[in-house]
Amino acid sequence: RKEVEQDPGPFNVPEGATVAFNCTYSNSASQSFFWYRQDCRKEPKLLMSVYSSGNEDGRFTAQLNRASQYISLLIRDSKLSDSATYLCVVNADYGQNFVFGPGTRLSVLP
Amino acid sequence: EADIYQTPRYLVIGTGKKITLECSQTMGHDKMYWYQQDPGMELHLIHYSYGVNSTEKGDLSSESTVSRIRTEHFPLTLESARPSHTSQYLCASSSWSGTAVNEKLFFGSGTQLSVL
Numbered sequence: 001r002k003e004v005e006q007d008p009g010p011f012n013v014p015e016g017a018t019v020a021f022n023c024t025y026s027n028s029a030s031q032s033f034f035w036y037r038q039d040c041r042k043e044p045k046l047l048m049s050v051y052s053s054g055n056e057d058g059r060f061t062a063q064l065n066r067a068s069q070y071i072s073l074l075i076r077d078s079k080l081s082d083s084a085t086y087l088c089v090v091n092a093d094y095g096q097n098f099v100f101g102p103g104t105r106l107s108v109l110p
Numbered sequence: 111e112a113d114i115y116q117t118p119r120y121l122v123i124g125t126g127k128k129i130t131l132e133c134s135q136t137m138g139h140d141k142m143y144w145y146q147q148d149p150g151m152e153l154h155l156i157h158y159s160y161g162v163n164s165t166e167k168g169d170l171s172s173e174s175t176v177s178r179i180r181t182e183h184f185p186l187t188l189e190s191a192r193p194s195h196t197s198q199y200l201c202a203s204s205s206w207s208g209t210a211v212n213e214k215l216f217f218g219s220g221t222q223l224s225v226l
Contacts, residue, residue, distance in 0.1 A: 032213060041149070043200055043217035087153075091213060097143070097168070098204070098215050102152045 003027055004101035006088050012107045017078050021104050023071040023088030030099075033064055035073045036087040038103065044087055047073075078108045113137050116201050116218035123191055124226050131186045131221045133201030142184040143215075144168070144176060145200040153200070159184055191225040198222050 006023045013019050025033075033050035048055065050062040050071055061074040071088055088101035114135040123129055135142065144157040145168075155168030159178040173195070174188050184203075188195055201218040 034214070041198070041222070043220050044153070045217070046214060049214070089215070091215075097155060097158060100153050 001026060002102070003099045004088055004090055006086075006101040007104045008102075009104040010107060011104065012109060013078055014109055015078060015080060017108075018074065018076050019078055019106060020075075021073040021086050021088075021106075023073075023101055025069050025071070025088075025090045025099070027090065027092055027099070028069065029092045030069075030090040032091045033062075033071050034089040034091075035060075035062055035071075036089055036100075038085045038087055040084075047086070075106075078106075080108050080110060082106060083108045114201060114203055114216055114218040116199075116221050118221060119219060120222045120224075122224045122226065125190075125192055127191050129188050129191050129223070131199055131201075131223070133184045133186070133218055134182050135184075135203045135216075135218075136182060137203060137205065137216070138181065139203035139205055139216075140181065141204045142178070143202040143204070144174075144184070144186050145202065146170060146172065147198045147200060149198075157186065191223075193225045196223060196225050 004025045035047040036044040037047045038044040048057050050064045054063045059076045063072045085103040085105045087103045091098045117132045140161040142159045145153045146156050147153045154170035156172040157176040159165050165176050174186050176186050198220050200220045204215045
C-alpha cells in the first residue's frame with residue numbers, strides 16, 4: 001500500500017463545475033500537508049498548505065481530517081486554466097522527506 | 111516565487127558522456143533534493159542532502175551522484191549517460207523554521223535530459 005494515495009483520475013469536467021479531490025495518508029505521524037499543482041512537463045508548484053481547521057484561497061478549499069487521515073481539495077467554478085495534475089503531499093517532520101501522492105489529473109473542458 | 115535555479119533546461123547528449131546538472135538556491139535552505147520524473151508518471155526521490163557535506167540516497171536507486179560543498183549548490187552528476195537515463199530531473203529545496211508545519215518544498219524548473 002502506498003503511503004499517500006489519491007483518486008486515480010483523470011477528471012474531465014466542464015467549465016464552471018465544482019470538483020473535489022481526495023487523498024489519504026498512512027503515516028499517522030504526518031504533521032504537514034499540502035496540495036501542489038503540476039502542469040504538463042513543468043515543475044510542481046505549491047497550491048496551498050492544508051490546516052486542521054480547513055482553509056480557503058479564492059475558489060480553492062482544502063480540508064484535513066487527522067482522525068481519518070484524509071485530505072481533500074475542492075475547486076469551485078473551475079476554469080480552463082485549472083487543468084493540471086494535483087499532487088497531495090505530506091511530511092512527517094524535519095529530517096523526514098516529503099511524500100508525494102501519484103497525482104490526479106484534471107481537464108477542464110470548454 | 112522560489113529562488114531555485116536549474117541549468118541546463120534541456121540537454122541532449124550521446125551515450126557514454128559525463129554530465130552534470132546544476133542546481134542553485136538563494137534562499138539559504140539547508141535541505142535540498144533531486145527528483146526524477148518520467149512523463150505522466152510519479153515523482154521519485156533519488157538524492158537529498160541535509161546540508162553541507164551531507165548526501166543521502168533517495169527511495170529510487172539511481173546511478174547518479176551528488177555533492178554538497180556549499181549550502182546553495184547541489185549538482186547531480188552522471189559519469190556515463192545511457193538512454194535509460196532519459197527523464198526529467200527536478201531539484202528542490204525546503205524551508206524549515208522550527209517545525210515541520212512551516213517547512214515548504216520549492217522546485218526548480220527542471221532539466222529535461224535526453225540521452226541518444
